Amino acid sequence: MSLDTTPRLADADAAFALLMEAHRGLDPAASRALDARLVLILANHVGDLAVLRQALALARNGLAGEDGPGLSAAR
Amino acid sequence: MPQAPPRYPAAPPPASGTDHRRVVLVGGGLVGLTLALDLARHGVAVTLLDEEDSVATGSRAICFAKRTLEIYARLGLGPRMLEKGVTWQTGRVFHGAREAFHFDLLPEAGHEYPAFVNLQQYHVEEWLVEACQAAGVELRWRHRVAGLAPEAAGVTLAVETPQGPYTLRADWLLACDGARSAIRRALGLPFQGQVFQDRFLIADVVIRGEVGFPAERWFWFDPPFHPGQSVLLHKQPDDLWRIDFQLGWDADPEAEQQPARVAARVRAMLGPDVPFELEWVSLYTFRCRRLDRFVHGRVVFAGDSAHQVSPFGARGGNGGVQDADNLAWKLAAVLNGSAGPGLLDSYEAERIAAAEENILHAMRATDFITPKSDHARAYRDAVLDLAADHAFARALVNSGRLSRPAVLAESPLNSADQGGWAGGAPAGAAAPDAPVLCEGQPDWLLRHLGGDFGLLLFDAPDFPTPPGLRPVHVAAEARPGALWDHSGLAAARFGAMPGGAVLLRPDQHIAARLAMPDPVAVRAALERARGGGGLVP
Numbered sequence: 001m002s003l004d005t006t007p008r009l010a011d012a013d014a015a016f017a018l019l020m021e022a023h024r025g026l027d028p029a030a031s032r033a034l035d036a037r038l039v040l041i042l043a044n045h046v047g048d049l050a051v052l053r054q055a056l057a058l059a060r061n062g063l064a065g066e067d068g069p070g071l072s073a074a075r
Numbered sequence: 076m077p078q079a080p081p082r083y084p085a086a087p088p089p090a091s092g093t094d095h096r097r098v099v100l101v102g103g104g105l106v107g108l109t110l111a112l113d114l115a116r117h118g119v120a121v122t123l124l125d126e127e128d129s130v131a132t133g134s135r136a137i138c139f140a141k142r143t144l145e146i147y148a149r150l151g152l153g154p155r156m157l158e159k160g161v162t163w164q165t166g167r168v169f170h171g172a173r174e175a176f177h178f179d180l181l182p183e184a185g186h187e188y189p190a191f192v193n194l195q196q197y198h199v200e201e202w203l204v205e206a207c208q209a210a211g212v213e214l215r216w217r218h219r220v221a222g223l224a225p226e227a228a229g230v231t232l233a234v235e236t237p238q239g240p241y242t243l244r245a246d247w248l249l250a251c252d253g254a255r256s257a258i259r260r261a262l263g264l265p266f267q268g269q270v271f272q273d274r275f276l277i278a279d280v281v282i283r284g285e286v287g288f289p290a291e292r293w294f295w296f297d298p299p300f301h302p303g304q305s306v307l308l309h310k311q312p313d314d315l316w317r318i319d320f321q322l323g324w325d326a327d328p329e330a331e332q333q334p335a336r337v338a339a340r341v342r343a344m345l346g347p348d349v350p351f352e353l354e355w356v357s358l359y360t361f362r363c364r365r366l367d368r369f370v371h372g373r374v375v376f377a378g379d380s381a382h383q384v385s386p387f388g389a390r391g392g393n394g395g396v397q398d399a400d401n402l403a404w405k406l407a408a409v410l411n412g413s414a415g416p417g418l419l420d421s422y423e424a425e426r427i428a429a430a431e432e433n434i435l436h437a438m439r440a441t442d443f444i445t446p447k448s449d450h451a452r453a454y455r456d457a458v459l460d461l462a463a464d465h466a467f468a469r470a471l472v473n474s475g476r477l478s479r480p481a482v483l484a485e486s487p488l489n490s491a492d493q494g495g496w497a498g499g500a501p502a503g504a505a506a507p508d509a510p511v512l513c514e515g516q517p518d519w520l521l522r523h524l525g526g527d528f529g530l531l532l533f534d535a536p537d538f539p540t541p542p543g544l545r546p547v548h549v550a551a552e553a554r555p556g557a558l559w560d561h562s563g564l565a566a567a568r569f570g571a572m573p574g575g576a577v578l579l580r581p582d583q584h585i586a587a588r589l590a591m592p593d594p595v596a597v598r599a600a601l602e603r604a605r606g607g608g609g610l611v612p
Contacts, residue, residue: 032449032450032453033457036453036456036457037457037460037461041461
């Protein structure tokens with residue numbers, strides 16, 4: 001399986017609003033905790049290390065910093 | 076250390092001032108003594124040098140894994156370790172004040188040895204010394220290697236003793252002299268890897284009477300009695316408990332080892348009313364690193380001198396004992412001429428792969444326990460928070476992935492499966508144990524394997540086993556001359572159908588599986604398992 005980056009959300013605005021709403025009222029530490037939990041939950045839902053690797057490479061693309069270990073090979 | 080640690084007499088240096096031995100082993104610790112004993116049982120005369128004259132101080136490598144116990148069973152020490160040690164198989168992980176989850180390391184029955192036995196390293200070393208003496212190992216206590224010169228066909232050692240120095244020439248030098256190996260340093264070999272920016276306090280604590288902890292591995296993340304850090308607890312024999320406190324990188328190594336300070340930490344954990352004594356305290360920073368090669372001409376490294384891991388997962392001592400198990404029969408075969416020196420290349424190939432696996436697991440566990448950044452800590456805490464209610468997150472909690480036997484899957488000694496072979500332990504795996512009946516008596520399969528090359532035959536009573544191989548017959552029904560696989564577990568664990576054969580190495584690892592064996596194929600697999608030297612008798 002490979003990462004699907006085609007538009008899949010029927011109501012994209014609602015999905016984005018859900019993410020924003022989830023963070024409302026959280027301080028930065030709690031917000032980071034929420035993101036970490038969400039990533040872990042969704043990574044388990046995806047259940048495929050190859051897809052996860054592609055998603056991480058895509059997410060990291062263009063960010064400053066050294067190449068993360070194991071990510072460059074997925075590009 | 077034990078109540079009265081043994082003191083071994085210092086050996087006098089040879090009167091001539093010079094000496095020659097075929098095999099010299101440096102380092103009488105757990106791995107060195109195990110290797111010396113295994114070599115002696117293979118008929119190899121070994122001279123062991125150790126700069127001290129006693130066993131280990133402190134409990135050190137306390138967790139002896141099932142595979143290690145099976146190796147010690149082959150060497151005659153298994154029952155004693157089982158009798159003295161604390162048997163356990165459950166690990167329990169706590170986050171804060173509550174249990175996050177627990178795991179069972181041996182959920183199935185039908186094995187002679189349990190998942191783990193906890194036992195102080197000094198007890199095992201004392202028994203190994205006795206066994207080495209009985210097997211004829213020459214033990215030279217308080218002999219320190221002060222210098223060495225490698226040559227094409229051996230090594231010349233400068234040895235210092237309390238009664239003066241001497242020169243010792245060795246055809247083979249086995250370096251089992253630990254993480255700070257003097258031999259490794261004398262050869263200038265790089266030993267590189269990762270240092271973890273954290274400090275751990277390790278204490279052996281005697282608690283007599285009732286103790287509110289079972290014989291399980293308990294690991295706490297951020298417990299109320301030691302906030303923000305982790306704690307690991309193990310039960311040992313002799314009313315002894317091992318407690319590891321994570322202290323963080325900023326801890327003061329001197330102050331933290333003061334008895335009053337350590338006692339306060341222990342009291343916070345046990346409660347104010349539990350009397351205890353501190354028996355041993357040490358402070359560590361953990362490293363994961365290894366040598367690029369384990370064999371350097373006539374110098375062979377095994378155990379911590381070759382590779383070092385953090386202790387989460389009990390992979391240091393167990394990995395080192397598996398090095399010894401792997402090396403002994405190979406060096407013996409090279410020395411007695413039944414294999415070429417190329418066989419030692421497989422020691423390196425197999426045990427470097429195993430060391431890599433151990434280092435990978437130890438690094439991942441240490442990264443989880445000691446997050447390197449705020450971001451890593453956020454993910455770690457998210458895993459722990461989710462673990463209380465969600466099985467998927469429990470799989471992500473890493474308080475140490477406990478030592479499993481290395482599967483030597485890529486070994487050059489393995490042959491491809493011959494014929495259809497569905498499931499079961501693959502080539503490269505250590506042979507699985509199973510209950511059997513031997514002449515009507517309850518027995519265990521592994522007791523009949525190892526020490527030499529064997530051919531395990533499943534319901535193949537008439538197979539003409541080639542010379543150089545010891546047949547071990549297993550039968551689904553009671554039959555004279557065969558072990559009765561009355562439960563069917565032996566056949567199931569090997570994935571064997573009637574008529575199948577499994578080639579086993581002297582270290583009980585599987586070298587080949589042949590569904591419809593013929594003597595030519597068995598001989599070819601045997602030759603390959605001996606390093607392909609073409610020296611099959």
